[in-house]
Amino acid sequence: MAKPGLSAAVLLLLLGFLSVSSVHADTLLSAPLNVTIRELEVNSAVVTWEILEGDPVIGFAITQQKKDVRMLRFIQEVNTTTRSCALWDLDEDTEYIVHVQSISMGGSSPPSQPVLFRTPKESEKMASKSPDEVMMEEVGQAAQLRAGELIIIVVVLIMWAGVIALFCRQYDIIKDNEPNNNKDKAKNSSECSTPEHPQGGLLRSNV
Incomplete structure (x- = not known):
């Protein structure tokens, strides 16, 4: 006849094994x-x-x-x-x-x-690929090329507009300075003239 203590130990060991097996089965994918x-x-x-x-x-x-x-x-x-x-x-x-x-x-x-x-x-x-797919790809590539060309044209136009604006500004500055230059020339001419000769030259006597 088995001892009560030994039977209890075997029962606990069996329950532990079953619980571990059930947990392993639950986590197995x-x-x-x-x-x-x-x-x-x-x-x-x-x-x-x-x-x-x-x-x-x-x-x-x-x-x-x-x-x-x-x-x-x-x-x-x-x-x-x-x-x-x-x-x-x-x-x-x-x-x-x-x-x-x-x-x-x-x-x-x-x-x-x-x-x-x-x-x-x-x-x-x-x-x-079907002809339609090839055609769609070609159309897409052509659209990309056209978009690139359009961007280049816009950039060139902007650059030209900037150059023209700069030229016009420089022209206005030069034009505004012309009256001042004329005044300076007239002033210098009047300072160099004499009473005997309004144009600033010297009178010569004929011998």
């Missing part, structure tokens, strides 16, 4: 689901995912790497409820592998299933 690559461009892409309802997720972590290359890029963000992330600075015509993990106060979830995608070539991206 599920891996993100339906990881998808959207808006795939030559040098960028957007990864989206879903989580199970009720998971206490406070952020995410993404690992991105080129296929057959060990170097990783790690992206992590917390205090957010977003379910998407932009991938930037990608190389064209290159295969990448992406994993997504959810983050909670208790830790991180297991990584999602890997997603493999390839960025397109620049030529392929241009070829895949």
Whole structure:
């Protein structure tokens, strides 16, 4: 027959194990689901995912790497409820592998299933565009060029207006100074003249 003290100790140990297991089960996160690559461009892409309802997720972590290359890029963000992330600075015509993990106060979830995608070539991206998209881009570029030309014309006109205004101001100053110069010349002429000769010259006697 088992001793009462030993039975109580075994019971307490079992209850403690069950409580720890229940807490661990509550904090364990599920891996993100339906990881998808959207808006795939030559040098960028957007990864989206879903989580199970009720998971206490406070952020995410993404690992991105080129296929057959060990170097990783790690992206992590917390205090957010977003379910998407932009991938930037990608190389064209290159295969990448992406994993997504959810983050909670208790830790991180297991990584999602890997997603493999390839960025397109620049030529392929241009070829895949419809004529309307190409036309819209050309119209946008033409509008930008026209706006730049208009800005240059306005700047040149402003500069010319400033030059003309400066010239007119200098001309007015010169014109205002002309009467004073004439008065000074007349004054100097009257001071140099003599009674015998009003023009200031000396009389000569003919011998």
